[in-house]
Amino acid sequence: MSAIGFGDELVRDYLLFRGFLTALKAFDSEIKADKDRGFRPDRIVEHLSSCIINLDLNSLRESWTHLDQRFFARLEHSFLGTAKKIRDSVTPDVFGYLYLFWKAR
Numbered sequence: 001m002s003a004i005g006f007g008d009e010l011v012r013d014y015l016l017f018r019g020f021l022t023a024l025k026a027f028d029s030e031i032k033a034d035k036d037r038g039f040r041p042d043r044i045v046e047h048l049s050s051c052i053i054n055l056d057l058n059s060l061r062e063s064w065t066h067l068d069q070r071f072f073a074r075l076e077h078s079f080l081g082t083a084k085k086i087r088d089s090v091t092p093d094v095f096g097y098l099y100l101f102w103k104a105r
Contacts, residue, residue: 008031015024044067051060072083 011027012024015021015027048060048063050056051063072080075083
């Protein structure tokens with residue numbers, strides 16, 4: 001279990017122990033809506049793959065923009081060039097491919 005997952009479980013246990021059921025429900029709904037997917041790369045890749053498989057162009061663009069603003073913009077200078085190359089090589093192909101299928105539907 002990741003450190004974030006462990007922290008989430010501690011907060012959940014505390015809220016349940018104190019009887020804050022409304023706060024617990026709100027906390028659980030926030031975790032489900034978490035765009036960062038708990039900082040787990042496997043969950044992020046799974047989400048992006050499901051967007052591609054389901055031809056969900058809007059969700060893919062929102063997720064990519066969020067990743068770009070949240071993670072790629074904060075990379076160390078030495079990694080920034082590699083991230084831009086990956087983005088530039090993947091983005092037009094995937095978005096163009098999805099756009100064609102989305103438009104054909």
